[in-house]
Amino acid sequence: MTVAFADDLTLLATKIEDTVVWMARERWQAQHNNPAMGIGYAPDFYMVPDLVRKHFGIQDAFQPWSLLPDPAAFQPVTDSLSRAMGMLRVDAQFSNPVDPSDQFGLARQEFQALVNTDPINSWSGATADNFRTQFLDHFKANTENETVIIAVLKAAAEAQRAVWANARNDVTSIGQKTLAALHNGGCDQSAWVMAFSVLAGIASIAAVPLTGGASLGLALTVTAIGAVGSMATNAIPLASGNDSMSYKGSSMEGAIAAMKSAMAGLQQRVEAAQVAIELSLTGNLVFVESEMRSLFQMTKPTLGRDDPGFTPGR
Numbered sequence: 001m002t003v004a005f006a007d008d009l010t011l012l013a014t015k016i017e018d019t020v021v022w023m024a025r026e027r028w029q030a031q032h033n034n035p036a037m038g039i040g041y042a043p044d045f046y047m048v049p050d051l052v053r054k055h056f057g058i059q060d061a062f063q064p065w066s067l068l069p070d071p072a073a074f075q076p077v078t079d080s081l082s083r084a085m086g087m088l089r090v091d092a093q094f095s096n097p098v099d100p101s102d103q104f105g106l107a108r109q110e111f112q113a114l115v116n117t118d119p120i121n122s123w124s125g126a127t128a129d130n131f132r133t134q135f136l137d138h139f140k141a142n143t144e145n146e147t148v149i150i151a152v153l154k155a156a157a158e159a160q161r162a163v164w165a166n167a168r169n170d171v172t173s174i175g176q177k178t179l180a181a182l183h184n185g186g187c188d189q190s191a192w193v194m195a196f197s198v199l200a201g202i203a204s205i206a207a208v209p210l211t212g213g214a215s216l217g218l219a220l221t222v223t224a225i226g227a228v229g230s231m232a233t234n235a236i237p238l239a240s241g242n243d244s245m246s247y248k249g250s251s252m253e254g255a256i257a258a259m260k261s262a263m264a265g266l267q268q269r270v271e272a273a274q275v276a277i278e279l280s281l282t283g284n285l286v287f288v289e290s291e292m293r294s295l296f297q298m299t300k301p302t303l304g305r306d307d308p309g310f311t312p313g314r
Contacts, residue, residue, distance in 0.1 A: 006066040012175040013062035019182045020056055021049045023252045056256050065171040074161035081154040088147045090140050096151050135298050145295050156277050159202040163273045166197040170266050178259040181249050191248040194262050198269040200243055
C-alpha cells in the first residue's frame with residue numbers, strides 16, 4: 001500500500017459519496033414538493049446524510065482496494081533476479097529467454113574461459129576425461145538452465161507487479177466512471193464500459209512453460225504465450241485482447257449497484273491472475289523436479305592424487 005494511492009482513492013470515494021448524499025436529498029425534496037412529477041420513491045432516511053452513507057456503503061466498497069500492494073515494491077525483487085542472471089551468464093549471446101530485450105549484465109570471464117577454452121589441456125588420463133565429460137561438457141547448458149529458472153521467477157514477479165498496477169488503475173477508473181454516471185443520470189451517458197486491464201497485462205508473462213531441449217546446449221526453453229486461458233478459471237479467461245464489460249445505472253441506486261458489480265468483476269480478474277501465476281510456477285516446479293532434475297546436476301569427479309586415473313602434466 002502507498003499513502004498517496006490510498007488517499008487518492010479515499011478522496012474519490014468521498015466525492016461519489018457526497019454526490020449520492022446530495023442526490024438523495026434532492027430526490028426526497030422533489031418527491032414531497034412535487035409528487036405529481038413521478039420522481040420516484042425516496043425513503044425518509046434520504047434526508048439524513050449519515051444514514052445515506054451507511055446505506056450505500058461507498059467508503060466500505062473502496063476501502064479494501066486502498067490496501068492493494070505497491071507495485072514499486074517488486075522492483076528490488078526483479079533487480080535482484082536480474083543480478084542473479086548476470087552472475088550466471090556464461091555466453092555473451094545468451095539473453096533472457098522470457099524477455100530478450102532484458103539486459104542483465106556481461107558474461108562472466110571465468111565462465112567464458114571454462115566453455116571457450118580447454119582449461120585442462122595439460123591433463124590426461126581417466127580422471128581428466130571424466131572431469132571433461134561429466135562436468136565441463138555440461139557446464140554451459142546446466143548453468144544456462146539455472147538462468148532460465150531465474151528468468152521464469154522474474155517473469156512471475158513482473159506479472160505480480162502488473163496485476164497490482166493494473167488493479168489500481170482499474171478500480172480508479174471504476175470510481176471515475178461511477179462519478180460521471182451519477183452526474184449524467186437519466187441520459188445515455190450514464191451507461192459506461194469498463195475495459196479491465198488486469199488479465200491482459202499479464203497474458204504474455206504470467207505463464208512461461210518450460211519444455212525440454214537438447215541434452216547439451218540449452219536444455220530448457222521457455223515459450224511466452226499470448227493467451228493462457230487454460231491456466232485460469234473458466235469464468236474469466238486470460239486473454240491479450242479486449243476484456244470489457246458494459247454497465248448502466250440510470251438512477252442513483254443503479255449507478256452504485258453498477259459500481260459494486262464492476263468491483264466484483266475486478267476482484268474475479270485479480271483472483272484469476274493470481275491462479276494463473278501460481279499454476280505457472282507450480283507447473284514448472286513439477287516439470288523440473290520430475291523430468292529435468294538431471295539438467296541442473298553435474299557429477300563431481302574424484303580429483304585426488306591417489307586416484308590412479310589422475311595424471312596431470314603428461
